[in-house]
Amino acid sequence: MNSKDxxxxxxxxxxxxxxxxxxxxxxxxxxxxxxxxxxNAEVLYSLAVSYETNSDYDLAKEAYQKVLLIEPExxxxxxxxxKMLEK
Amino acid sequence: MKMKNFAVxxxxxxxxxxxxFLEKEGxxxxxxxxxxxxxxxxxxxxxxxxxxxATDIETxxxxxxxxxxxxxxxxxxxxxxxxxxxxxLKELKVPLIVAKVRSKLHEKVLKKVGVxxxxxxxxxxxxxxxxxxxxxxYSELEMTTGLSMVEIRAPKSFIGKTVAKLKLREKYKANVxxxxxxxxxxxxxxxxxxxxxxxxxPVAEEKFEAGDSIVLVCSDDKVDKFKDMK
Numbered sequence: 001m002n003s004k005d006x007x008x009x010x011x012x013x014x015x016x017x018x019x020x021x022x023x024x025x026x027x028x029x030x031x032x033x034x035x036x037x038x039x040n041a042e043v044l045y046s047l048a049v050s051y052e053t054n055s056d057y058d059l060a061k062e063a064y065q066k067v068l069l070i071e072p073e074x075x076x077x078x079x080x081x082x083k084m085l086e087k
Numbered sequence: 088m089k090m091k092n093f094a095v096x097x098x099x100x101x102x103x104x105x106x107x108f109l110e111k112e113g114x115x116x117x118x119x120x121x122x123x124x125x126x127x128x129x130x131x132x133x134x135x136x137x138x139x140x141a142t143d144i145e146t147x148x149x150x151x152x153x154x155x156x157x158x159x160x161x162x163x164x165x166x167x168x169x170x171x172x173x174x175x176l177k178e179l180k181v182p183l184i185v186a187k188v189r190s191k192l193h194e195k196v197l198k199k200v201g202v203x204x205x206x207x208x209x210x211x212x213x214x215x216x217x218x219x220x221x222x223x224x225y226s227e228l229e230m231t232t233g234l235s236m237v238e239i240r241a242p243k244s245f246i247g248k249t250v251a252k253l254k255l256r257e258k259y260k261a262n263v264x265x266x267x268x269x270x271x272x273x274x275x276x277x278x279x280x281x282x283x284x285x286x287x288x289p290v291a292e293e294k295f296e297a298g299d300s301i302v303l304v305c306s307d308d309k310v311d312k313f314k315d316m317k
Binding site: 014015018019021023026042045046049050052053054055057076078081082085 | 203204269271277280298
């Protein structure tokens with residue numbers, strides 16, 4: 001199995017855990033995926049959403065900001081971050 | 088974390104009002120305007136009001152604008168000045184920049200240069216008035232009885248506990264009006280996201296979950312207790 005496939009497995013597992021509200025596990029999987037592909041904006045975004053739904057707001061904010069550094073046009077990350085800053 | 092230090096740049100009607108409210112709430116406010124007449128008029132209203140050109144980075148830096156938690160840019164006359172000031176605030180690493188805007192284009196440009204939040208004062212005031220006309224009791228309750236309706240993030244210590252178990256009414260004289268719950272979804276583009284579901288009013292047995300926000304009615308003097316809870 002090549003490293004791209006391995007990353008994809010972590011992403012798929014992360015999404016599965018996320019939809020099952022198992023946010024801690026989802027966070028672990030997305031972090032694992034990022035350890036092999038640290039500037040992957042999509043995975044960072046999934047990590048940020050998982051932090052936010054897990055009430056880890058400071059970490060979520062940081063992760064959304066990282067997504068926007070890599071991909072300034074990421075509208076979803078921008079709108080989530082703005083919503084968080086309003087509170 | 089509660090923000091304490093603010094800079095308000097531009098002291099027209101909106102800027103002056105926001106500076107006054109922030110100070111009333113206990114914030115340290117540095118109020119700046121380029122017009123000496125405005126500064127003279129307002130100098131007794133605030134602790135710190137200065138006449139300065141906010142388009143000069145050295146001036147901003149010397150005034151300590153780089154150390155504030157948030158800056159509010161309220162320049163009505165020149166869109167260019169607002170954009171330039173935002174760039175300088177970014178350079179000074181101000182963590183939160185809020186700007187008054189007039190149009191969607193203005194909003195788009197300011198967001199591109201780093202504004203985090205925008206406000207449309209006229210639109211917000213219109214919305215508030217419309218609400219008041221449709222629901223006359225709402226603002227009266229807020230203004231006259233010392234009660235506030237607030238939305239807070241559920242502290243981590245609430246998660247897994249029921250509304251009844253937390254005894255918020257007994258301990259803090261607070262009523263839970265609604266819970267905003269995040270339901271995880273994978274959208275059509277295979278992206279992780281969430282939808283917000285409102286549970287209103289929640290039953291006593293409703294358990295708080297991670298990511299919940301709570302809408303509370305509580306007396307003004309207890310509001311801060313919730314904001315500082317972990």
